[in-house]
Amino acid sequence: MIRTDGEAPAGDGAAEAAPVRRVPRPRADALRNRERLVTAAREMFVEFGCAVPYDEIARRAGVGNATLYRNFPERPELVHEVVLSILARLTERAERAAAEEADTFAAVSRFVHAAADERVGALCPMLDGTFDKDHPDLVVESERLEEAVEGLVRRAQTAGRLRADIGVGDLMVGVSQLTRPLPGTGCEDFAPFVHRHLQLFLDGLEAPARSTLPGAAATLEDLRRDA
Template structure:
């Protein structure tokens, strides 16, 4: 019992990060997210520091190496995307409207840009990453199941189908500097969403893509 008390006291007395340190960390993650989308995950770290408005030493104090920074960016994007899914679920009365809102929100979060970051050497089994991935998958599965139960989503699609489409349609080519890329992303996503609505206008080849299918391929 005494040990628990000492542990609890130590946690309460642990110094909180200074507000400026928290702001710097958030600015670094935001800048890294932008530059990874634009130029790929190999962009020089000093360029990320420059865009974030901090010195190199500040960046390395928060993120000792590139892999740790990439992991924090991936987790941040997943977390923000899950929050958008939860908000759509809570605020939209029509389940398909909630799904549509989420898909466009996920595009705005640049979720497709995560794929190039998950290259060889990236720790895909890190506990923080696994926890955030599970939270995202649960939220998206819930969105689709509600739409399906309401008769608004065709029966022959699964979460994997949606995630593949999001990945492919929201992933700009690094360094392409595609002008007005967003307007094309949302147009094409809307075409895809129209194809998800029930009743289905055609029979899809193959079988629905599950998350387990995607993991077997990776």
């Protein structure tokens, strides 16, 4: 039948829009369980290494083994999430230090001690041969952290508060090495000395410099080449 009133017959023209499928959002308790698992894993990786049994992580988090395996079926997935969490927390610490400290060197110092509280050095062994350091999520978060720390260093050097002959790589090497437990010592035994030794390190970074450093300032690119 031909319509003469200008109204298109039903079904003519563009196809009817298909119903939109709504992806259910994770429940709040499921998100909390996942956060508890990542926190527990981070703590236990520091204390016992990445090979800590899965059931011990679940017990520390206060959830069942099934919940842990449902969120992280494979250990590399859990390690990935822990590292992602640490990078994000460090970036937040760096950004807050920059925003809240009027003294640019105090901002650098605050970030360094905050990184020690995150146990950065103790967690470095997680980055082993089976870990995908080039995963897109980690690359993005690493770049955010690098930008934040580079900003701290650049501002302190521009203000004449941080010696000019060091680079971000020097800062990060110092932090990672001084927060890594010595062989044969536990993290808890080593912890009381960390902030003390970091302050000695920071005193050596403050301008005016009291010595001439051998070699050239280390950049983050230098560290990536040596990795």
